[in-house]
Structure formats: structure tokens, C-alpha cells
Amino acid sequence: MKKQLFLxxxxxxxxxxxxxxxxxxxxxxxPSTEITEFIQTSPLAKERNIFSRWCANEKTALxxxxxxxxxxxxxxxxxxxxxxxxxxxxxxxxxxxxxxGGMIIVSADDPSMHSSQNEQDNRVYGNFAMIPIFxxxxxxxxxxxxxxxxxxxxxxxxxxxxxxxxxxxxxxAGVVRREVKxxxxxSLEENAHLKYILLPxxxxxxxxxxxxxxxxxxxxxxxxxxxxxxxxxxKKLGIVACGIAFNYLQENYPDGFKNPVLKISQYPLxxxxxxxxxEECDExxxxxxxxxxxEEQLKGYLGKGLKIRGRLDGTLNRDGELNPxxxxxxxxxxxxxxxxxxxxxxxxxxxxxxxxxxxDVYEALNEVVKEYPTSKVFSxxxxxxxGALPPFRAIESCIDMGASITMAKGASEAGxxxxxxxxxxxxxxxxGMTGLLDCVNSNANVVIIISDNETTAMTxxxxxxxxxxxxxxxxxxxxxxxxxxxxxxxxxxxxxxxxIIREExxxxxxxxxxxxxxxxxxxxxxxxxx
Amino acid sequence: MKTDIILAxxxxxxxxxxxxxxxxxxxxxxxxxxxxxxxxxxxxxxDVQSHLRISDKPIxxxxxxxxxxDIIISLEPMEALRYxxxxxxxxxxxxxxxxxxxxxxxxxxxxxxxxxxxxPNKIIIDVDKIAKDLGSARSSxxxxxxxxxxxxxxxxxxxxxxxxxxxxxxxxxxxxxxxxALRAGRG
Numbered sequence: 001m002k003k004q005l006f007l008x009x010x011x012x013x014x015x016x017x018x019x020x021x022x023x024x025x026x027x028x029x030x031p032s033t034e035i036t037e038f039i040q041t042s043p044l045a046k047e048r049n050i051f052s053r054w055c056a057n058e059k060t061a062l063x064x065x066x067x068x069x070x071x072x073x074x075x076x077x078x079x080x081x082x083x084x085x086x087x088x089x090x091x092x093x094x095x096x097x098x099x100x101g102g103m104i105i106v107s108a109d110d111p112s113m114h115s116s117q118n119e120q121d122n123r124v125y126g127n128f129a130m131i132p133i134f135x136x137x138x139x140x141x142x143x144x145x146x147x148x149x150x151x152x153x154x155x156x157x158x159x160x161x162x163x164x165x166x167x168x169x170x171x172x173a174g175v176v177r178r179e180v181k182x183x184x185x186x187s188l189e190e191n192a193h194l195k196y197i198l199l200p201x202x203x204x205x206x207x208x209x210x211x212x213x214x215x216x217x218x219x220x221x222x223x224x225x226x227x228x229x230x231x232x233x234x235k236k237l238g239i240v241a242c243g244i245a246f247n248y249l250q251e252n253y254p255d256g257f258k259n260p261v262l263k264i265s266q267y268p269l270x271x272x273x274x275x276x277x278x279e280e281c282d283e284x285x286x287x288x289x290x291x292x293x294x295e296e297q298l299k300g301y302l303g304k305g306l307k308i309r310g311r312l313d314g315t316l317n318r319d320g321e322l323n324p325x326x327x328x329x330x331x332x333x334x335x336x337x338x339x340x341x342x343x344x345x346x347x348x349x350x351x352x353x354x355x356x357x358x359x360d361v362y363e364a365l366n367e368v369v370k371e372y373p374t375s376k377v378f379s380x381x382x383x384x385x386x387g388a389l390p391p392f393r394a395i396e397s398c399i400d401m402g403a404s405i406t407m408a409k410g411a412s413e414a415g416x417x418x419x420x421x422x423x424x425x426x427x428x429x430x431x432g433m434t435g436l437l438d439c440v441n442s443n444a445n446v447v448i449i450i451s452d453n454e455t456t457a458m459t460x461x462x463x464x465x466x467x468x469x470x471x472x473x474x475x476x477x478x479x480x481x482x483x484x485x486x487x488x489x490x491x492x493x494x495x496x497x498x499x500i501i502r503e504e505x506x507x508x509x510x511x512x513x514x515x516x517x518x519x520x521x522x523x524x525x526x527x528x529x530x
Numbered sequence: 531m532k533t534d535i536i537l538a539x540x541x542x543x544x545x546x547x548x549x550x551x552x553x554x555x556x557x558x559x560x561x562x563x564x565x566x567x568x569x570x571x572x573x574x575x576x577d578v579q580s581h582l583r584i585s586d587k588p589i590x591x592x593x594x595x596x597x598x599x600d601i602i603i604s605l606e607p608m609e610a611l612r613y614x615x616x617x618x619x620x621x622x623x624x625x626x627x628x629x630x631x632x633x634x635x636x637x638x639x640x641x642x643x644x645x646x647x648x649x650p651n652k653i654i655i656d657v658d659k660i661a662k663d664l665g666s667a668r669s670s671x672x673x674x675x676x677x678x679x680x681x682x683x684x685x686x687x688x689x690x691x692x693x694x695x696x697x698x699x700x701x702x703x704x705x706x707x708x709x710x711a712l713r714a715g716r717g
Binding site (some may be wrong): 171 | 541549563564565566568569577589591592593594595597609612614616619633634635636638640642644649655683
């Protein structure tokens with residue numbers, strides 16, 4: 001079959017479709033977004049009636065995926081690394097219940113924080129939940145591992161955590177596809193309730209089973225074709241290279257490895273191969289993108305015994321993604337550059353688009369809060385986070401999805417006045433609604449601005465869960481109709497906008513203001529299509 | 531035969547389309563190809579870059595090591611300079627001469643040109659003007675690709691076919707406009 005160019009994300013999506021997927025349940029988040037987008041626009045996925053609408057958040061996504069698996073069908077759930085925090089409750093417990101139809105959970109981690117608030121390495125979550133983890137080293141492997149992963153998931157009866165990083169997700173390479181498999185029809189398990197009802201009596205049994213399965217998972221890893229041992233003459237050093245780090249290592253050994261290398265793409269860690277390396281080699285260098293997950297496991301308690309090098313002892317940087325040069329330095333080789341960056345080059349940070357409605361909201365808000373020197377503005381995750389940068393410098397916080405509303409509540413209860421939250425429409429439905437309910441129940445003195453651009457803009461304009469329904473949702477949660485205000489964020493409405501914000505700051509209770517104007521990018525794309 | 535390329539510009543200028551055309555051409559040529567690109571937050575008016583590697587042998591890393599790039603292709607004159615540490619000693623820089631000034635401290639154009647003076651191999655070309663003169667202002671990125679084409683180690687016809695593949699969804703007029711842009715850039 002002819003090779004096709006696929007982003008890592010697209011290889012994952014295509015493999016899932018080809019393996020007989022029936023539904024994908026996700027919330028957009030860089031660098032995972034393109035997986036679900038690919039399935040949404042795939043003619044084959046459409047022909048096969050694969051369900052692929054965005055979910056309100058990662059937790060609802062993962063739980064829905066479990067429902068599909070319960071019915072015996074193959075399912076996929078994709079999220080960025082911090083999304084798994086939102087879905088963590090479901091994630092940990094799906095490891096307890098196990099699954100029926102094959103289930104793969106993709107965590108797209110973002111070392112170097114290209115587009116994220118933290119660097120967390122979700123192999124830690126995989127270990128925490130004690131389920132198998134896959135970590136491909138290139139796009140072809142991403143395809144093959146997803147394709148085979150469904151078989152393994154069903155054979156074991158457990159979900160697989162599929163960990164990629166930004167570099168893998170957003171890099172393109174030629175991929176050869178395999179034959180398209182039939183989708184599964186509904187098939188229910190006998191006594192399914194005993195495993196899916198995690199009452200203590202069942203949960204204890206399920207937990208024992210999960211513990212017993214650890215040996216099976218280990219045997220699978222040790223026999224996995226994706227974990228490979230490469231022998232080489234110089235045994236002073238053995239190198240463990242996980243996932244994409246294997247590529248950076250290869251880049252530095254174009255004519256073959258000089259030291260023994262163990263490539264790891266499936267976990268739990270293959271003990272047999274690691275023992276061979278520790279017996280043969282004096283020292284071990286661990287190359288892994290993200291946290292020192294493997295390094296810590298190999299070091300053992302108090303770091304006694306074998307000499308292990310990596311991110312913990314400073315051989316590699318503790319933060320940031322790996323690249324060929326960092327690996328080169330760790331191998332003791334020189335990095336050569338011929339030219340320096342001229343001092344004339346300035347930073348060019350991202351910015352709100354020209355003509356974006358969030359700009360008008362911040363301009364009006366900035367002018368009003370000047371009248372209240374003790375004011376604080378808490379914000380959230382999305383394009384409007386760029387209100388932190390010049391010329392706006394309008395916000396105090398950006399912690400996690402939904403935290404603007406709850407932080408404003410807490411700050412107001414500490415005595416901050418006015419306490420203002422700025423949150424986007426998609427973030428509001430993802431994790432802001434419950435915080436608003438808390439505000440209503442405590443009659444918190446807060447002004448919540450839901451800056452509605454009718455899309456999930458930061459990740460490229462996916463559907464937002466509450467387009468056209470924000471007012472009804474706020475009313476339903478209990479916001480007083482007279483303090484549920486709206487305006488169109490445009491220059492010509494500037495005085496009206498300021499007046500509404502002022503009035504609601506003066507009101508001592510829960511106010512919600514919904515500035516609404518469509519994202520300039522989605523608007524442009526619609527105009528182009530016409 | 532291996533060509534390592536950095537494509538540079540500002541979010542929204544169209545470097546990913548350039549990458550897509552080269553990628554299709556490489557694939558048609560039976561070459562191996564890897565291309566790492568930037569999505570998400572950085573795309574909003576910030577600096578963007580793509581590492582593109584083409585070879586007749588399998589390629590290991592998705593990222594290019596420092597000091598190894600054969601050619602920097604940039605849609606913006608300051609952005610090309612940001613990646614000079616990657617350039618080979620005898621590598622080429624092919625850049626648009628029109629600045630994209632969306633930051634308050636954008637440097638003097640003369641100072642940028644001073645930095646270019648220190649480089650042995652460079653082509654500085656006003657692709658915006660060439661594209662405008664052709665009547666397709668949005669194809670400056672493809673004009674630039676045309677200007678860079680002699681250094682890419684892919685036959686020109688293959689690049690033309692790449693354009694046909696990438697733009698065919700958008701209709702014959704768009705294909706023709708981009709083919710004209712490619713040829714105009716080659717000069």
C-alpha cells in the first residue's frame with residue numbers, strides 16, 4: 001500500500017477507524033485535538049457511522065466511551081495531559097472495572113509547555129491506575145500500536161493508556177495503513193453488573209483481579225515487538241530510550257549503536273530486558289520525554305545500587321522536551337553551531353487576533369476596573385488568557401478550566417471587592433457551571449463575564465457545548481434574570497459595555513455578563529466556504 | 531541525499547501550506563519525510579516554525595539538530611534570523627523582505643539587513659509584491675517556495691504536482707494561481 005503523510009495525531013485516528021472504531025469521545029485540547037477532528041472529517045468514518053461529536057469535558061467523554069465499551073464496541077477517548085486530571089475519577093475506576101469492547105485512552109502530553117499550564121507526564125497516571133501504557137516512537141508505530149492495541153485491550157479486558165507528546169502528535173511522516181476491519185456489533189457480558197458496580201464488595205474483588213493481572217501485563221510488555229533490545233560492543237553504558245526519545249538517540253548514532261540500547265514503547269517496564277541490561281552494563285542512561293518516570297523506578301529506594309543517569313542527576317535537563325542536541329550532550333558529544341542568533345531579533349509572543357471580541361471586552365473592563373483600585377480579575381483557559389499580555393495586562397490568574405469563577409468567589413469571601421471572573425463559553429460548560437452554582441448558593445459578591453465567541457477558539461474553532469444556550473443555563477442555575485446581562489463587544493457599544501459592567505460591580509450578589517460575538521477566525525472560515 | 535529545512539514565519543502566514551506542498555512532492559518522489567509543526571496557542575500571531583526533513587534514507591529524529599539545516603525558508607525577515615543556530619556553515623537563507631510588524635519593538639529594517647550581510651548565502655525577495663502583481667496576494671508563500679526551489683533537491687515538476695495535490699480541493703483556479711506563483715518565485 002502507498003504511504004500516506006499523517007500527523008502523529010492523524011495516524012492515531014486513522015488506525016482507530018481501520019481497527020473498527022465505533023465512537024470517539026473527546027474534549028479539544030492541544031496537542032490532542034487533531035485526532036478527533038480527523039475522525040469528524042473522514043469519509044470512511046462517516047460511512048461507518050462512527051460517533052464523533054465533542055463532549056462537554058474529558059470526564060463526560062471518558063465515561064461515555066466506557067458506556068460504548070460496555071456495549072461491546074471499540075471506542076476512543078482523546079485529551080491533552082491536563083484533561084486526564086478532569087477525567088481522573090473515571091480513569092482510575094475504569095482500571096478497576098475493566099472494559100468489554102476495546103478502549104484506548106489517548107493522553108497527549110506537552111513537555112516544554114508549548115500550549116499548556118504544566119508539563120505533567122501521564123505515564124504516572126498509567127502506573128497509578130496499573131494499566132498497560134503504550135508510547136510510540138514514530139508515526140508508523142503510532143498507527144500500528146493503536147491498530148493492535150484494540151486487540152490487546154479486548155484480550156486483557158482493560159483499557160490502554162496511549163501516551164504521545166506534542167512532538168509526536170504534531171509531526172508528519174509517511175505511514176502505511178493496514179486492512180480495514182469490521183466494526184463490532186453489540187455484545188454484552190454475562191454478569192456485567194458485578195464488574196461495573198463498584199460497590200465495596202465488588203470493588204475489592206475487582207482490585208484483587210487488577211493486581212493479579214499485573215503479571216500478565218508485564219508478560220505482554222516483555223514479549224512486545226515494540227520493546228526492542230539492541231546489543232552493541234561498549235558495555236560501559238547501557239541506554240534506555242522511551243517513546244520518541246529513541247529517535248533522538250538514533251539521530252546521534254547514524255551508523256548503528258555503540259552501546260546496548262533498550263527501546264521502550266510498552267509498559268509496565270519489561271523486567272527481563274532491563275535485568276539483562278543491568279547485568280551487562282556498568283551504568284545506565286535513561287532518555288525519556290517528560291518526567292523521570294522510568295529513571296525513578298530504576299533507581300529504587302534511596303538510589304542505592306546501580307548507577308543510573310538521566311533527568312534526576314542533571315545529565316539531562318529536568319524540564320522541557322528532549323531534542324537531538326540535548327541527547328547529544330548527554331552522550332558526551334559536542335554540539336556545533338556556526339551562527340548565533342543576532343541580537344536584533346525580538347520575541348514575538350502570541351496575541352489576540354485583530355478584530356477579536358475579547359479585545360473589546362478587555363478594553364472596556366480595563367477602563368471600568370481603573371475606577372475600583374482594589375479590584376481583581378480572575379481569568380481562565382482559552383484565547384482570552386492572552387489578555388494577560390500587553391497591551392491589556394488585564395488578568396490575575398489562569399489555573400485550570402473553570403477556576404476563574406471559583407477563585408473569584410473565594411477572593412470575594414476573603415474581602416476582595418470587586419471580584420471579577422472572565423471565562424469563555426466552552427470553558428464555562430466544561431467546568432464553570434458547577435462553580436456558578438456554588439456562587440448562587442452562597443450569594444457570592446462576584447461579577448462573572450462569560451466572553452462568548454460561540455466556539456472553542458484556542459484549539460481551532462471546534463463546537464462549543466452551549467452555543468445559543470448560555471443565558472438559559474445561567475438562569476437554570478439560579479442567576480437572577482435582572483443580573484444576567486448581555487452586550488455585543490464592539491467599539492460602537494463601548495459606553496454601554498462600561499455602564500453594564502459598572503452597574504453589576506455595584507450590585508452586591510451574583511452577576512453574569514455575557515458579551516457575545518462570533519470568533520473572527522471561525523467567521524472568516526465560514527465566509528471562505530461561501 | 532538529505533535536505534533539512536526550517537520553515538519560519540508568523541502564525542497565519544501559511545508556512546504549513548508550504549510544508550504540505552514539499553511533503554507531497556517528496557512522497558511522490560519516493561523519499562522519506564518528517565515534518566514537525568506548531569499548532570495551538572503559538573499560532574495566534576506568534577512566531578511559528580516547522581522542521582522539515584527529506585531523505586532517500588529513513589529519518590530518525592522529527593527535530594533537526596543545531597548546525598545541520600541546509601535551508602531556512604522564511605515568510606518574514608526577522609523570523610529567519612531566529613533560527614540561525616540551526617544553519618549549516620554553507621546553508622542558504624531564502625526570505626521574504628516584507629516585515630510583519632505586530633510587536634511594538636520590531637527592529638529597524640536596516641539593522642535586520644546588517645545581520646543578513648554576515649551570511650554567505652541568502653536570497654531576500656519581496657514575495658508579497660510578486661504575489662500582488664500576479665493578482666493573488668494570498669499566494670506569497672508559494673512564491674517564496676518557488677524562490678527556494680533550486681536548493682531543495684526535489685525536481686521542479688514534483689513541486690508543481692505537490693501544488694496540484696494540495697490545492698485541488700479548492701478548484702482549478704486556485705491550483706493555477708499557485709502554479710503561477712511558484713513559477714514567478716523561481717524567476
